[in-house]
Amino acid sequence: MGIVITGGTVINASEMGKADVLIEGEKIVGIGAAGTLQAERSLDATGKYVIPGGIDVHTHMELPFGGTSASDSFETGTRAAAWGGTTTIVDFAVQTKGQNLMDGFETWMKKAQGNCAIDYGFHLIVGDVTEQSLKEMDLAMDEGVTSFKMFMAYPGVFYSTDGEIFRAMQKAAENGSTIMMHAENGIAIDVLIEQALKRGETDPIYHGMVRRSILEGEASHRAIKLAEAAGCPLYIVHMSAKEALDEVIAARDRGADVFAETCPQYLFLSLDDLGNGFEGAKFVCSPPLRDRAEGHQDRLWQGLATNDLQVVSTDHCPFCFEDHPTLGRQKRLGEGDFSKIPNGLPGVEHRMDLIYQGAVAEGRLGLRRWVEVCATTPAKLFGLFPNKGTIAVGADADVVVYDPTASQTLSAQTHHMNTDYSCYEGRQIQGKVDTVLSRGTVIIQGGAYTGKKGHGRYLRRDRNQYLSGR
Numbered sequence: 190m191g192i193v194i195t196g197g198t199v200i201n202a203s204e205m206g207k208a209d210v211l212i213e214g215e216k217i218v219g220i221g222a223a224g225t226l227q228a229e230r231s232l233d234a235t236g237k238y239v240i241p242g243g244i245d246v247h248t249h250m251e252l253p254f255g256g257t258s259a260s261d262s263f264e265t266g267t268r269a270a271a272w273g274g275t276t277t278i279v280d281f282a283v284q285t286k287g288q289n290l291m292d293g294f295e296t297w298m299k300k301a302q303g304n305c306a307i308d309y310g311f312h313l314i315v316g317d318v319t320e321q322s323l324k325e326m327d328l329a330m331d332e333g334v335t336s337f338k339m340f341m342a343y344p345g346v347f348y349s350t351d352g353e354i355f356r357a358m359q360k361a362a363e364n365g366s367t368i369m370m371h372a373e374n375g376i377a378i379d380v381l382i383e384q385a386l387k388r389g390e391t392d393p394i395y396h397g398m399v400r401r402s403i404l405e406g407e408a409s410h411r412a413i414k415l416a417e418a419a420g421c422p423l424y425i426v427h428m429s430a431k432e433a434l435d436e437v438i439a440a441r442d443r444g445a446d447v448f449a450e451t452c453p454q455y456l457f458l459s460l461d462d463l464g465n466g467f468e469g470a471k472f473v474c475s476p477p478l479r480d481r482a483e484g485h486q487d488r489l490w491q492g493l494a495t496n497d498l499q500v501v502s503t504d505h506c507p508f509c510f511e512d513h514p515t516l517g518r519q520k521r522l523g524e525g526d527f528s529k530i531p532n533g534l535p536g537v538e539h540r541m542d543l544i545y546q547g548a549v550a551e552g553r554l555g556l557r558r559w560v561e562v563c564a565t566t567p568a569k570l571f572g573l574f575p576n577k578g579t580i581a582v583g584a585d586a587d588v589v590v591y592d593p594t595a596s597q598t599l600s601a602q603t604h605h606m607n608t609d610y611s612c613y614e615g616r617q618i619q620g621k622v623d624t625v626l627s628r629g630t631v632i633i634q635g636g637a638y639t640g641k642k643g644h645g646r647y648l649r650r651d652r653n654q655y656l657s658g659r
């Protein structure tokens with residue numbers, strides 16, 4: 190049965206205008222002047238925007254971290270994503286120390302298979318650089334995993350030395366994959382953590398104070414230089430600091446293949462949220478929320494406007510604040526020692542809304558740029574375009590009808606993420622998802638979830654499409 194979305198304003202990264210969108214099966218098959226297309230079923234988008242489904246290239250469903258696991262499963266997390274107009278996630282499979290890289294991939298495939306409401310792909314966290322895992326980076330590419338995350342942070346957990354990072358980067362240069370970097374100097378940060386705890390500074394606010402922005406800048410500089418020396422593309426994840434942005438700007442100005450994302454938490458929240466005693470644990474993530482007075486937030490918005498920053502993802506990695514009946518203690522594991530608070534925030538549901546608010550409603554960026562940073566560029570950087578990230582004939586019918594006249598109040602009482610608090614509790618924002626289609630199936634409509642678990646399909650991704658012409 191065909192579907193036509195009529196009367197809306199279709200917004201792509203490159204153009205926008207009033208048009209009808211015709212869908213047959215899983216694909217968009219026609220785009221025509223308003224009022225010219227017909228089908229068995231019609232969705233009225235008059236006064237609304239018709240945009241490509243959001244693509245969140247940084248999520249951690251079920252991630253084991255700090256003695257517990259992220260509280261959203263692939264089932265609950267992808268359903269929450271759908272509610273917020275995200276129709277694709279790229280999550281992180283993990284290779285732990287002593288494990289083969291591809292075992293990590295198989296494990297995460299099993300976790301996701303049959304459970305997702307929307308389409309999904311994987312990056313791989315390289316947790317153990319060995320001759321074997323370097324070889325397996327080629328096998329991962331054959332399975333459509335074309336990007337590998339490494340950590341300069343978290344010594345003893347995910348951390349890799351510069352030598353290990355450089356070896357993986359050399360492999361990435363050879364096989365055309367992209368290295369994604371968590372750029373914080375974890376060794377120096379561990380010194381500052383130890384010193385703070387010795388002084389009795391145990392509250393969550395100290396998490397933000399020891400993980401200094403200069404150490405994100407330093408690590409970003411080092412990651413960029415290592416990538417340039419190895420000759421591989423680099424994507425810096427969850428950027429929070431102006432010092433790091435300066436490094437990316439300098440690298441891109443000299444023509445290096447360096448890309449970066451930021452996340453809504455760094456654009457809306459600040460070090461102040463980490464205060465208020467242990468309540469601040471709700472806001473513990475790494476890199477940490479930054480001091481607003483230092484100007485990081487303004488610089489990040491500016492970076493999005495000038496394309497020095499290309500993507501907004503969520504780094505969705507939720508943990509409950511209060512003890513949970515089955516997950517047990519999560520954020521509270523860090524009572525009395527901020528370094529034991531599991532790192533991460535809930536966010537997958539509200540990225541499209543928050544960026545609409547900050548970018549469009551508050552006048553920092555235009556509508557097309559909103560779509561570009563939330564859907565089109567992630568699709569291109571991570572090898573999903575043009576099936577995903579655009580409203581075009583031949584693309585997957587991942588379509589969101591977005592109502593710019595609606596408003597909403599964000600709250601844990603109404604969100605769909607499996608966590609007992611919201612970082613944006615009580616915040617009023619303009620704009621709301623009206624209808625969501627995933628490959629031609631209506632999965633959100635009329636304030637109800639109409640999708641089903643297992644609809645989401647694994648996506649074999651291509652390489653970074655900004656570089657594939659070379």
Ligand code: URP
Pocket residue numbers: 249371427473474475476504506532533534
């Ligand atoms: O605090 C964070 N970001 N938690 C998730 C793991 C990571 O570093 O991305």
Ligand code: ZN
Pocket residue numbers: 371426427475
């Ligand atoms: Zn990270």
Ligand code: ZN
Pocket residue numbers: 247249427504506
């Ligand atoms: Zn992350």
